[in-house]
Amino acid sequence: xxxxxxxxxxxxxLIEATNICVARNTRFTPLRKKVLELVWSGHNPVTAxxxxxxxxxxxxxxxxxxxxxxxxxxLIEEGFVHRLESLNAFIGCPDPAHxxxxxxxICRKCRTVTEVKDDALQKNITxxxxxxxxxxxNNMLEIMGLCHNCKKHxxx
Amino acid sequence: xxxxxxxxxxxxxLIEATNICVARNTRFTPLRKKVLELVWSGHNPVTAxxxxxxxxxxxxxxxxxxxxxxxxxxLIEEGFVHRLESLNAFIGCPDPAHxxxxxxxICRKCRTVTEVKDDALQKNITxxxxxxxxxxxNNMLEIMGLCHNCKKHxxx
DNA sequence: TGACCAGAGGATAAGTTATAACATATCACG
DNA sequence: CGTGATATGTTATAACTTATCCTCTGGTCA
Ligand SMILES: [Zn+2]
Ligand SMILES: [Zn+2]
Ligand SMILES: [Zn+2]
Ligand SMILES: [Zn+2]
Numbered sequence: 001x002x003x004x005x006x007x008x009x010x011x012x013x014l015i016e017a018t019n020i021c022v023a024r025n026t027r028f029t030p031l032r033k034k035v036l037e038l039v040w041s042g043h044n045p046v047t048a049x050x051x052x053x054x055x056x057x058x059x060x061x062x063x064x065x066x067x068x069x070x071x072x073x074x075l076i077e078e079g080f081v082h083r084l085e086s087l088n089a090f091i092g093c094p095d096p097a098h099x100x101x102x103x104x105x106i107c108r109k110c111r112t113v114t115e116v117k118d119d120a121l122q123k124n125i126t127x128x129x130x131x132x133x134x135x136x137x138n139n140m141l142e143i144m145g146l147c148h149n150c151k152k153h154x155x156x
Numbered sequence: 157x158x159x160x161x162x163x164x165x166x167x168x169x170l171i172e173a174t175n176i177c178v179a180r181n182t183r184f185t186p187l188r189k190k191v192l193e194l195v196w197s198g199h200n201p202v203t204a205x206x207x208x209x210x211x212x213x214x215x216x217x218x219x220x221x222x223x224x225x226x227x228x229x230x231l232i233e234e235g236f237v238h239r240l241e242s243l244n245a246f247i248g249c250p251d252p253a254h255x256x257x258x259x260x261x262i263c264r265k266c267r268t269v270t271e272v273k274d275d276a277l278q279k280n281i282t283x284x285x286x287x288x289x290x291x292x293x294n295n296m297l298e299i300m301g302l303c304h305n306c307k308k309h310x311x312x
Numbered sequence: 313t314g315a316c317c318a319g320a321g322g323a324t325a326a327g328t329t330a331t332a333a334c335a336t337a338t339c340a341c342g
Numbered sequence: 343c344g345t346g347a348t349a350t351g352t353t354a355t356a357a358c359t360t361a362t363c364c365t366c367t368g369g370t371c372a
Contacts, residue, residue: 047357063321070321085241107290114290118284121280128277129261129272132261134270137264137302138301142296143285144295146291146293187349188349203329205329221331223350223351230349316369316370316372318367320365323364327360330356332354338347338350339347341347
């Protein structure tokens with residue numbers, strides 16, 4: 001992710017989410033919008049409690065966990081956010097318009113997360129399930145390693 | 157998994173673990189053995205606290221969470237047990253002799269879990285990571301759906 | 313207009329999962 | 343034995359998630 005203008009990422013995510021909610025006639029309330037914006041504060045996963053703190057810092061009076069979890073439920077339901085199971089954390093989806101399962105690359109050093117978009121891989125996964133008699137309704141893939149950047153600059 | 161003699165599964169898992177620990181010169185203590193046996197009580201995932209209850213029921217005086225978590229750490233480290241991230245639960249590995257990452261099929265109805273052993277799939281995953289500049293040190297794939305049996309007998 | 317209803321979100325509490333920190337027991341080995 | 347390393351016990355608490363109840367608001371439709 002290096003040094004890009006991240007404001008653009010945030011803005012684009014918010015605009016796309018807004019459009020999708022209009023199209024679906026779902027309610028993109030100020031709270032939900034704010035939480036999505038906070039999720040997009042970086043290309044790193046954030047936990048529910050980090051969001052809680054961020055939201056509380058942002059002028060509002062201290063909010064309680066259910067507030068965050070409800071907003072996240074909505075955002076996940078709409079496909080704006082994915083949950084990273086191995087981290088108990090959340091990350092914005094760069095392509096919420098197309099329904100898909102979450103496949104992620106996670107850098108163990110800098111914690112940058114990149115979403116994998118690979119149709120061949122998804123087909124391969126579905127086939128593997130079918131081969132063993134299972135249907136594939138949902139699947140998650142989380143790959144832990146070092147990102148390009150951290151590989152270069154590090155010896156571990 | 158249907159109706160097999162599950163005692164054989166348990167016995168085989170314990171024997172193999174014993175052999176591996178002898179070969180590696182690691183300590184397969186009574187506690188660790190007991191926990192592995194409990195993990196293998198079925199082909200379904202068990203949570204740490206379920207293990208805690210089982211262990212406590214099994215005559216011993218009530219044990220505390222760290223006891224279970226430490227035993228699980230060991231069993232996972234040795235490859236006898238995998239952790240299912242999406243369920244916060246644990247399951248025995250049918251092939252601990254060969255190092256591999258955990259790829260699972262999980263039936264959302266009966267909770268049976270089947271481990272996928274598919275080298276082509278693993279290669280595909282590693283390639284997908286490399287394509288995006290990441291190394292793949294570790295990865296987990298969890299596929300949720302219906303097993304063969306539940307597909308037949310159900311309408312949902 | 314005003315009764316009604318559904319959904320969002322605030323407040324409180326509790327349930328579930330996991331670890332920190334420290335004490336003690338057991339084992340391997342000289 | 344004595345010593346260090348590893349394993350287990352004990353207590354407390356952190357971290358994550360959900361249930362429940364209640365109020366408010368905005369829309370629907372006699
Ligand atoms: Zn996505
Ligand atoms: Zn990195
Ligand atoms: Zn395995
Ligand atoms: Zn099933």
